[in-house]
Amino acid sequence: MTATATHRRAALRTRVDGRPRTRHSLRARLVVAVMLLLATVCAVVGLATAIALRHFMLNQLDDDLVSAGGRFVAIQNGAGPGGPNHPDDRGGHGADADVGADFLGPAQAPRTVGATIVAGQVTDAVVTDRGGSVLQVPAEALATLAAVPTNGHPVSEDLGDLGTYRLLASVDGSGTVLVTGLPQADVDHLTQLLVVAESIVVVLALTGAGVVGAIAVRRELRPLEQVAETAGRVSALQLDSGEVELLERVPAAHTDPGTEVGQVGAALNRMLDNVAAALDARHASEVQLRQFVADASHELRTPLAAIRGYAELTARDRTLPPTVAHSLSRITSQAERMSTLVEDLLLLARLDAGRPLERAPVDLTRLVLDAVSDAGAAGPGHRWRLDLPPEPVVVLGDTLRLTQVVTNLLANARTHTPAGTEVTVGLRTPTDPADPADRAVLVTVSDTGPGIPPALAAHVFERFARGDGSRSRDRGSTGLGLAIVQAVVDAHGGTVTVASRPGRTTFTVRLPAPALPVPDGKTIPLPALATP
Numbered sequence: 001m002t003a004t005a006t007h008r009r010a011a012l013r014t015r016v017d018g019r020p021r022t023r024h025s026l027r028a029r030l031v032v033a034v035m036l037l038l039a040t041v042c043a044v045v046g047l048a049t050a051i052a053l054r055h056f057m058l059n060q061l062d063d064d065l066v067s068a069g070g071r072f073v074a075i076q077n078g079a080g081p082g083g084p085n086h087p088d089d090r091g092g093h094g095a096d097a098d099v100g101a102d103f104l105g106p107a108q109a110p111r112t113v114g115a116t117i118v119a120g121q122v123t124d125a126v127v128t129d130r131g132g133s134v135l136q137v138p139a140e141a142l143a144t145l146a147a148v149p150t151n152g153h154p155v156s157e158d159l160g161d162l163g164t165y166r167l168l169a170s171v172d173g174s175g176t177v178l179v180t181g182l183p184q185a186d187v188d189h190l191t192q193l194l195v196v197a198e199s200i201v202v203v204l205a206l207t208g209a210g211v212v213g214a215i216a217v218r219r220e221l222r223p224l225e226q227v228a229e230t231a232g233r234v235s236a237l238q239l240d241s242g243e244v245e246l247l248e249r250v251p252a253a254h255t256d257p258g259t260e261v262g263q264v265g266a267a268l269n270r271m272l273d274n275v276a277a278a279l280d281a282r283h284a285s286e287v288q289l290r291q292f293v294a295d296a297s298h299e300l301r302t303p304l305a306a307i308r309g310y311a312e313l314t315a316r317d318r319t320l321p322p323t324v325a326h327s328l329s330r331i332t333s334q335a336e337r338m339s340t341l342v343e344d345l346l347l348l349a350r351l352d353a354g355r356p357l358e359r360a361p362v363d364l365t366r367l368v369l370d371a372v373s374d375a376g377a378a379g380p381g382h383r384w385r386l387d388l389p390p391e392p393v394v395v396l397g398d399t400l401r402l403t404q405v406v407t408n409l410l411a412n413a414r415t416h417t418p419a420g421t422e423v424t425v426g427l428r429t430p431t432d433p434a435d436p437a438d439r440a441v442l443v444t445v446s447d448t449g450p451g452i453p454p455a456l457a458a459h460v461f462e463r464f465a466r467g468d469g470s471r472s473r474d475r476g477s478t479g480l481g482l483a484i485v486q487a488v489v490d491a492h493g494g495t496v497t498v499a500s501r502p503g504r505t506t507f508t509v510r511l512p513a514p515a516l517p518v519p520d521g522k523t524i525p526l527p528a529l530a531t532p
Contacts, residue, residue: 026224030217035210042205046198053194057187061166062154064109069168069180071107072114077172113137113165113181115145122146125179127162138162145179156184164188223254223261227268234272243283246276290349297346304342308335344480347404348463351487357398364427364441365392367403372425375410381419387426387444395441395511401488408481409445409507417449430513440494443509452500460498461486485509 024032108114108128115125115137122145125137137145141159148155148169159165165181172178227250234248249269256262314320315328365388376384395402406425413423428442452460459465464479485507489496494511 027214027217027221030221031210031214034213034217035206038209039202039206042198042202046195046202049198050191050194054187054191057190058166058184061182061184061187062168065154065166065168065180065182068108068112068182069170069178072180073170073172073178076116076176076178109182111162111183113145113159113162113167113179115142115179115181117146117169117177117179118175120146145181148177148179150177221261223259224264226251226254227261227265231268239275239279244276244279246272246279248272286352290352293345294349294353297342297349300342301339301346304335304339308332308339311335341480344484347484348480348487351484351491357401357488357491359396360399361394362397362399362402363392363394364402364443365389367399368406368425368427368443371403371406371410374407375414375423378411379414382414382417383420383422385422385424387424389427389429391429393427393429393441395492395513397492397511398488401491405485405488405509406443406445408485409509412481412507413445413447413449413505417447421447421449423447439513441511441513443511444506446504446506448503449505451502451505452498457498457500461496 110128110130113125113127116123122142125142125145126134127137128134138160141162144157144159145167148157148167150169150171152168152170154166154168156164157167159181162183164184166184167179167181169177169179230248230250234246237244237246237248239246249272250265254262255266255269257266311328311332315325315332320328368386368388372384372386376382410423410425413421417423424444424446426442426444426446428444430439430441456465461482463483465482486496489509489511492511494509496507496509499506499508
């Protein structure tokens with residue numbers, strides 16, 4: 001996988017349609033959406049009900065106010081000079097004058113306000129009580145009464161300690177403004193009670209709807225969860241190589257094309273069928289290719305051996321001209337290189353086919369010593385170092401193949417680093433044998449060379465991967481050495497990784513470390529290694 005593809009996948013995981021990825025599940029979002037919609041509907045209905053009720057009650061209050069105002073106007077129109085309610089007969093004008101109970105007329109409801117206004121000044125202003133008597137309106141409310149418009153439309157005003165009143169002003173034949181008022185407290189109180197009751201009902205309804213909705217949404221989305229579980233099990237399969245049995249499918253009960261979830265399940269099953277067919281075709285192609293490589297490698301061994309034999313036999317003739325002798329040496333060299341390539345291809349083909357390796361105790365300490373000694377002879381221009389524990393390290397595996405692993409890693413360091421580079425081979429045993437996470441033997445090969453280019457580091461274990469010219473010395477490589485390393489280590493149940501930067505490149509081989517005794521119970525001595 002390229003770095004660009006990895007970046008794109010990471011971007012897809014963190015963004016959906018250009019928006020940050022949400023942390024909430026689809027079930028939670030559906031329940032919240034339904035709750036918000038239901039809350040909005042309840043709020044609109046409750047608000048409309050409260051407004052309608054208030055409007056109805058205000059209209060009813062206005063009708064009562066018009067009736068009360070009519071009685072007030074009628075009694076005041078009968079109070080001419082000499083009449084029982086004329087101000088002159090009561091001993092004066094003004095709000096402080098004594099006003100009788102008949103000022104507002106008979107049959108007025110308790111807390112009814114009546115006021116007379118002459119030339120913009122309140123002359124009388126009283127309010128009835130529950131006993132039928134009248135009381136003076138507080139002085140702070142007189143200015144409000146004087147400002148009531150005479151257009152015949154009731155208005156709501158705050159009269160201080162008396163509370164909010166619905167007021168209606170009318171003009172009699174003498175030009176006196178008569179203001180009548182009824183308390184609006186009952187309307188406001190009933191409206192508040194309605195709002196409180198609606199709020200309680202809405203909260204209870206939303207709570208019940210949330211619980212029922214969550215249960216219903218969970219039940220309806222259960223098939224989608226099973227589809228997701230199927231996709232999750234498929235994603236956990238190793239599909240990159242080998243024969244893959246892709247048997248996971250969405251149950252038929254969840255593939256009904258009449259439902260959205262069924263359409264998703266059916267589409268996933270069709271996709272899995274196509275993927276399974278593609279994997280089968282790929283596996284058949286890989287098997288055919290491996291068989292071809294194995295057969296071709298096997299068939300090439302005999303003619304290559306014949307070429308090398310005839311070239312060596314001919315080269316023994318001392319009478320050959322120098323040019324012919326040089327040509328024969330080149331033929332022998334290339335035949336040997338070709339033989340090495342064929343053997344590597346044949347080994348990889350066998351490992352790919354899953355052929356079992358030998359399983360026997362392998363003394364890694366002795367193996368590393370021999371491999372480093374051989375590498376020192378093949379690369380005298382390098383400085384070879386050892387970092388080994390005092391006790392021998394033993395693993396279970398194939399001696400020949402593990403030798404090839406270490407040899408290839410040392411050959412890689414020798415081939416792709418300049419003369420004078422220091423190469424260190426180390427072994428590390430488990431620090432805590434009782435810890436299952438630490439039961440591994442590490443084989444490390446480090447060099448102080450120029451490092452691996454970042455673009456190549458992710459592909460060094462691929463077949464026919466080659467470094468650029470800056471990492472090559474006198475000759476190139478077949479590009480199969482590290483591929484063989486990974487194949488052999490994988491066959492042993494281990495892993496191999498590489499970490500590289502300029503001046504430091506380290507290959508780390510991790511092998512399982514079973515509890516094995518040292519052969520013959522003896523300590524293997526570490527002979528001195530001469531460093532050129």
